[in-house]
Amino acid sequence: MLEEGYSLRLYVAGQTPKSIAAIANLKRICEQHLAGKYRIEIVDLMANPALAQRHQIIAIPTLIRQLPEPVKRIIGDLSNVEKVLVGLDIRPN
Amino acid sequence: MCVVLFMNSTKARAAALAIPAVEKCPTGIAGLDEITLGGLPKGRPTLLCGSAGCGKTLLAMTFLYNGAVNYDEPGVFIAFEERTEELIKNVGSLNYDLQKLIDQKKLALDYVHIDPSQIAEAGDYDLEGLFLRLGFAIDSVGAKRVVLDTIDVLFSGLKNHLILRSELRRLFGWLKDKGVTAIVTGERGDGTLTRHGLEEYVADCVILLDNRIEDQLSTRRLRLVKYRGSAHGTNEYPFIIDHAGIVVMPITSAGLAHDASSERVSSGIADLDAMLEGKGYFKGSCVLISGMPGSGKSTVAAHFANSICASGARCIYFAMEESPQQIIRNMRAVGLDLGKWVDRKLLKFSARRPNLYGLETHLAAMHRDVGDFDSHGVVVDPISALMSAGFAGDVHAMTLRLVDFLKTRGVTTLFTNLGLGSAETSTTQMRISSLMDTWLLLYNRESNGEHNRQLYVLKSRGMAHSNQIREFLLSSEGIKLREAYIGPEGGSTGSARLAQEAKEKSVQRLRQQEISRRSREADRRRLEISTQIAALQAQLEEDEILSRQAIESEDQLAADRLAMASTRQPTPSAKSTAKLSSKGKPRLVQK
Numbered sequence: 101m102l103e104e105g106y107s108l109r110l111y112v113a114g115q116t117p118k119s120i121a122a123i124a125n126l127k128r129i130c131e132q133h134l135a136g137k138y139r140i141e142i143v144d145l146m147a148n149p150a151l152a153q154r155h156q157i158i159a160i161p162t163l164i165r166q167l168p169e170p171v172k173r174i175i176g177d178l179s180n181v182e183k184v185l186v187g188l189d190i191r192p193n
Numbered sequence: 194m195c196v197v198l199f200m201n202s203t204k205a206r207a208a209a210l211a212i213p214a215v216e217k218c219p220t221g222i223a224g225l226d227e228i229t230l231g232g233l234p235k236g237r238p239t240l241l242c243g244s245a246g247c248g249k250t251l252l253a254m255t256f257l258y259n260g261a262v263n264y265d266e267p268g269v270f271i272a273f274e275e276r277t278e279e280l281i282k283n284v285g286s287l288n289y290d291l292q293k294l295i296d297q298k299k300l301a302l303d304y305v306h307i308d309p310s311q312i313a314e315a316g317d318y319d320l321e322g323l324f325l326r327l328g329f330a331i332d333s334v335g336a337k338r339v340v341l342d343t344i345d346v347l348f349s350g351l352k353n354h355l356i357l358r359s360e361l362r363r364l365f366g367w368l369k370d371k372g373v374t375a376i377v378t379g380e381r382g383d384g385t386l387t388r389h390g391l392e393e394y395v396a397d398c399v400i401l402l403d404n405r406i407e408d409q410l411s412t413r414r415l416r417l418v419k420y421r422g423s424a425h426g427t428n429e430y431p432f433i434i435d436h437a438g439i440v441v442m443p444i445t446s447a448g449l450a451h452d453a454s455s456e457r458v459s460s461g462i463a464d465l466d467a468m469l470e471g472k473g474y475f476k477g478s479c480v481l482i483s484g485m486p487g488s489g490k491s492t493v494a495a496h497f498a499n500s501i502c503a504s505g506a507r508c509i510y511f512a513m514e515e516s517p518q519q520i521i522r523n524m525r526a527v528g529l530d531l532g533k534w535v536d537r538k539l540l541k542f543s544a545r546r547p548n549l550y551g552l553e554t555h556l557a558a559m560h561r562d563v564g565d566f567d568s569h570g571v572v573v574d575p576i577s578a579l580m581s582a583g584f585a586g587d588v589h590a591m592t593l594r595l596v597d598f599l600k601t602r603g604v605t606t607l608f609t610n611l612g613l614g615s616a617e618t619s620t621t622q623m624r625i626s627s628l629m630d631t632w633l634l635l636y637n638r639e640s641n642g643e644h645n646r647q648l649y650v651l652k653s654r655g656m657a658h659s660n661q662i663r664e665f666l667l668s669s670e671g672i673k674l675r676e677a678y679i680g681p682e683g684g685s686t687g688s689a690r691l692a693q694e695a696k697e698k699s700v701q702r703l704r705q706q707e708i709s710r711r712s713r714e715a716d717r718r719r720l721e722i723s724t725q726i727a728a729l730q731a732q733l734e735e736d737e738i739l740s741r742q743a744i745e746s747e748d749q750l751a752a753d754r755l756a757m758a759s760t761r762q763p764t765p766s767a768k769s770t771a772k773l774s775s776k777g778k779p780r781l782v783q784k
Contacts, residue, residue: 158307158347160322171311
């Protein structure tokens with residue numbers, strides 16, 4: 101459906117349980133639904149807090165779908181798979 | 194044992210004395226620091242709530258701006274509603290150059306953008322991102338002050354309020370741990386202080402802003418709802434926001450503790466000073482001039498302003514009905530050049546239409562003007578114009594507070610009051626006459642087809658003032674009061690006075706003529722009598738001469754007779770001859 105694939109960025113803050121859960125959940129969902137056509141970048145705001153302002157992050161974890169357009173934001177540890185799929189437009193609402 | 198107890202008790206007392214009062218962080222906002230007795234609680238968050246448009250953002254920004262500029266306390270402003278560029282522009286209206294402060298690393302702005310339509314929630318989250326941003330901003334400038342404006346936006350942006358509330362609780366705790374003095378703004382709720390119950394989290398200090406409309410005039414008010422650990426003013430205080438910033442007026446706290454000076458201030462009218470013990474008003478007193486239209490109230494007021502400025506002191510003229518230019522022009526006609534005092538910055542006109550804003554705001558603006566200009570004299574012309582901005586009772590209350598404020602500062606104040614009926618009644622309507630120390634009444638009385646001005650000192654506390662009604666003349670050399678004319682038919686003014694004076698003069702002339710006539714007659718009689726005396730004297734002298742001559746001739750006769758007798762020789766018969774001759778001789782003499 102999409103040629104360029106998914107460019108996803110996950111913002112976390114250190115190794116908190118929520119961050120670890122989010123990373124694991126994201127990887128699992130992508131493998132299941134977007135195998136081969138996704139790229140994940142994980143940004144630790146603890147290491148680079150200036151990015152929080154620049155990228156308008158308030159909630160942790162935040163997942164941003166940069167590609168395909170339009171930009172989508174999902175907050176939370178991504179434990180609700182249905183909402184993640186809807187939020188990423190992988191599954192129609 | 195006793196010693197130990199004693200030591201313990203002194204220790205306890207020392208500890209009691211050392212109990213730290215809540216440390217204050219000055220806002221630098223005139224008035225607010227007075228109400229809070231020093232400022233906001235240092236190192237703690239303060240909730241600033243109010244409905245839209247009541248000045249939350251500007252007040253919060255002023256807190257940061259003053260901190261950065263005046264108290265060397267850098268600040269962080271987290272904006273949830275306005276973009277930073279917009280914010281910089283918006284507060285430019287208060288002459289705050291935020292960009293400069295940002296460049297100097299004294300201020301950090303961060304716009305938190307939340308678009309609910311873009312955000313999906315999938316699972317558990319926290320607001321660590323916000324904490325990180327805030328922490329980063331605080332560290333970047335070494336902030337001591339933080340503003341979060343308006344945090345309610347989070348409630349519309351995030352669906353999971355359970356998480357949000359626990360995170361807010363954590364946020365306020367975190368702010369306290371950071372030791373920053375924070376202002377958190379919140380929207381006013383319906384029947385609650387804030388729509389989302391933020392007061393639940395911020396318990397230390399809550400300030401409520403309000404912008405009420407009464408009779409189409411809005412008045413901003415501020416109230417300190419609570420201030421844990423500190424005494425504070427509890428009333429609603431009016432405040433104003435304009436180009437010069439925010440000023441809160443702690444005026445309701447004014448009391449009756451002002452000093453009473455025995456110094457005098459000239460009224461600017463020599464004749465009026467003469468009626469007031471020759472010295473004029475008391476310094477720091479309140480003078481009311483009431484009269485009908487055209488009775489010369491403004492002119493008396495302008496003389497006062499002129500005299501204050503001429504003594505080198507400053508005076509503010511609050512003009513409610515005329516523009517400054519118009520007043521200056523009009524006063525030139527009576528020989529007063531107010532323009533030169535304006536040029537020398539001794540006189541300041543503050544012209545505002547009474548219905549420009551509500552009474553409270555008028556009062557607040559007057560406070561600020563008097564304070565900023567540090568004036569010694571104030572003219573309010575006319576106070577009755579404020580009736581259109583409020584009810585009589587409100588005007589009374591306002592005047593009361595204004596009077597208290599001015600007296601506390603030792604400012605001599607002159608109010609004019611326009612009365613349409615009799616001056617007394619309309620002044621009592623506002624019930625301000627009792628607040629005044631000196632009350633001058635100006636009449637404009639009709640008689641003989643003309644109106645004549647009269648001035649009367651109805652009261653003047655603490656001095657022996659004249660009780661006369663004096664005729665009041667506006668001349669090109671200013672106001673002159675004519676000597677009271679009290680004739681046999683009472684006092685009179687104008688042409689009646691002239692006529693009366695002429696009549697007096699003619700009567701006097703007649704009397705003088707009569708007197709001179711009488712004195713002339715007396716002179717004449719004196720002359721007449723002295724002439725008579727002279728004539729009688731002459732007659733007397735004549736009589737004396739005649740009688741002397743008669744005596745002399747008698748003596749001569751006697752001598753002659755003797756001589757004749759001696760010439761005859763005596764004979765014996767001579768005796769008879771002698772008898773005969775003696776008989777014959779007297780006959781001869783008798784001839």
